[in-house]
Amino acid sequence: MNASFVSSLSEGRAVYILYFPTSFRIHAVVVNPFRNKELSTSFLEKQFRDACQALGSVPGDLTFHVDYQTTVDAGSKYVQRMLLEYRQQHPGPVIAVIECPKLQDIKASVKALDDFPCVTLPCNARDNSYQALGWQATAGRTSMQRCAASTQWFNERISLSRYAHVPLGNFELDWLLFTADVFFSRALRDQQQVLWISDDGIPDLGGTYEGDTCFADEVIQPALTYPGAYRRVSVELKIHHLAVNSLLKSSQVDEMDGGSIGSFGNDMVPGPHATETDFDDPSLCLPAFQVLKQLIQRCISDAVSSGNVFADAILQHLYRWLCSPQSKLHDPALHRLLHNFNYGGIQAKTLDADCADGDNDIDIVSSWNIAECLPKATQDHFVLIVSEFLYVPWKYMREEIAKRATIRDDTSCTPSITVMAAENLEGQVIGYLCDQISNYFAEKLLKIVSDILHHFKGKSKFESDERSRESDPHTHKGDAALEFIKHICAVLALDQNVQHDILRMRKNLLKLVRVKEFAPEAQFQDPCASFTLPNVICSYCNDCRDLDLCRDSQRSKVRSGGARCRIVGSHTIVSRWKTHFCRWSASERGCTTCRTWSASDAGK
Structure with missing residues (x-):
């Protein structure tokens, strides 16, 4: 059985929800220093039933309880007491599904959670932003939606655990990156390859790599812009699974480009005097690249033959996994190698080709950010x-x-x-x-x-x-x-x-x-500068896209509405700025003839 615990906290106000599906009970604890009571059991019951109907599930006959406290400590003690009572009434195995912004703070205040194996559900930071008035109804409605979705999420997580052969409580918040790391590490181990697991995004190569890792994740993102007024043809392309196709067809693409990626393994065999400079990045990561290709082929087989949704999700997030430093097996060399083949083409129709597609109704949105200046x-x-x-x-x-x-x-x-x-x-x-x-x-x-x-x-x-x-x-x-x-x-x-x-x-x-x-x-000067962050990942919905901080609207910056997306973006901005600063320093301080640094310059 499982018990769901949902909490949200904002400036001394908080809402704790305890959902016990087997006991058909929901306890709501509202922390409000001003003592006004806006939540009722009938309101929570209505919101829970509406949320269940929206998810396509049938709600059971639940009993709702609402309790008010004036401080966060008092609310935590009440939750502690309810969990202890539930443990005494149900001594069997119970898993706690927790959705909260700061898990460690919750465990520190509610010690009873240490008696349960805990599974963390990703939290949307927007849930912790309370408005000044009417915040209790909004928090209660959101909490009931989270409780209604927790059962479905828990069942899906059980199916994922069976598919990945990973204990239920071992999954991290970003299960896609974690599962891809597990599958890739198993495939590498089967091929008797050493793992380069690292927590900082820089592969642990056993101290053999002494190069500069400042630009390890830098890849060339081509952007071609031809200003003009195009009144005849306007094409918008949405290409899915481009990274998967590029990985599977890398040999054909490399052969068409005049290269031969498969020859690296035969022509360059490490000898006793081989050094790091004897190999370029493709030759270093080519064995792992081949293993990754075989792994993706198995995922495609699972997705096509059995319709496995988890294998399909891994395929959809392949490129995000490759370019994310949060991955334990992140290798910038693999990312750069795949990036060389990661492009698509369009097969144009001849003039006499039959066009069976009718005129579709297209929504045209006129948006001129230059007008905002x-x-x-x-x-x-x-x-x-x-x-x-x-x-x-x-x-x-x-x-x-x-x-x-x-x-x-x-x-x-x-x-x-x-x-x-x-x-x-x-x-x-x-x-x-x-x-x-x-x-x-x-x-x-x-x-x-x-x-x-x-x-x-x-x-x-x-x-x-x-x-x-x-x-x-x-x-x-x-x-x-x-x-x-x-x-x-x-x-x-x-x-x-x-x-x-x-x-x-x-x-x-x-x-x-x-x-x-x-x-x-x-004279006109373009006021819309451009600063693009590649591969920005939303912390809640895991959306991965290039983000132009100066030109994209605020809605597109945070598509899922989470403040954590802004925090992740700020860290990415700082990291990107450090990379550009290091590149500028290297170009300014290095010798213009030999492209090297002196000891005094390196010390600076």
Whole structure:
């Protein structure tokens, strides 16, 4: 049998939940220094039933109890007393499923937990953020959801224990990394290879590696950006299991690239005088790479033949396991070797290929983070002008296509005429857009700039939010109209076909604010800097992705809503900064001729 213990704590307020499925009881302990009571047994029962129905399970007839305490110590003593009573009533084997932010602090205050084998359920840090008012209802609702999900989670953990042949209480919080480490270590041991288990992310190679580990996890993440206005084709790709496919097809990819990864093991046999410099990274980790490939093949077999969800989860998180320093068997050489083959391609269809896919409804979201650098009063104008600049030529093209479709004879149409007609249509669209810029957009922007000047008349600096004040030290913050002109013209000028017309319109707009066309304050500077952290892992949902701290929105930074994601991100930022600082120091202090350091420089 199992007993679930859910707790959350925030600034002297806390909620402890004891869930005993076999006894059909739920005890709630609310710690509130202000003595107001907002939770009731009927409220908890309703929330628990709703949570069970959402999970597809049938709730039993449970008995609910609610007790209030004024201090955290009093609440811990009450939980201690309830656990001791439960132990006396049920002397048989019991496993405690604990979900709390700080397990060691809970065990220190509730000594009765030492009598139970404990299994830790990952905690969402958002559960410990209480609002000032109405926090009891929110905490009670969340606690009932966690209790309802604990039984299903416990049964899944039992199935995982049977699949991995690992004791139930030995799993770590990140069971995916732990299980992958266990499987990989067993596979390496079967091949009589020495394990390089380490807790700091640097493989323990027995002291043979003396190189600089500062850049061990550095891999080249190519990013190609071609600014422009693309009105015809927009493609969004979502590639799944790319790392798995790259691992399995590494030999074929290496052969197509002109290499021969399999020749390292035959051509480079370590002799008695072999040193570390005799081997490069692929040759050092090639045996482990082959073992990993065999392991992944077995996981694929388990996932396909028996539909094992745990094997499929390991496949989905393969790349996260390879690049995570939290893994006990983390090897940067393996990561770099797989990264060389970790790319995908697209097989384009021919022009005469039949396209059976119909037009799907696609949600188009217009999001311009560059507009956030403008004051609030001008952001709506920016989005409106850019949206019209995209919509007007598209609407004109659709109308022209509809007109030509009504008068065209499909039987007399040839491919050459079709191509020529398409080129003529494109030229007409460009000409129409140029006319719209001169007649419509120029007049509308002149009116908007005049309104902005009138709105901020008499103000030496426009009143904006705190973010726009700190966005970029190069931004000319003395004139809101000037900033609006610079930003809107920079975006519209991305369309190379009408760039000359945009520059002419920009010149007229700058005259309105009495700024010369080539003046330093009239030059646009991109306020959106970029700083990307590769392979950022969420501590709650284990999502792994590259994170641009300067350009990604706050929602995308913390997708699961957990504050721990921000903490993990801050540690990653510091580590990344140290790496860049070490690289800068090495380039500045090292000898420009021999690329080495002197003893005095190394001491510094």
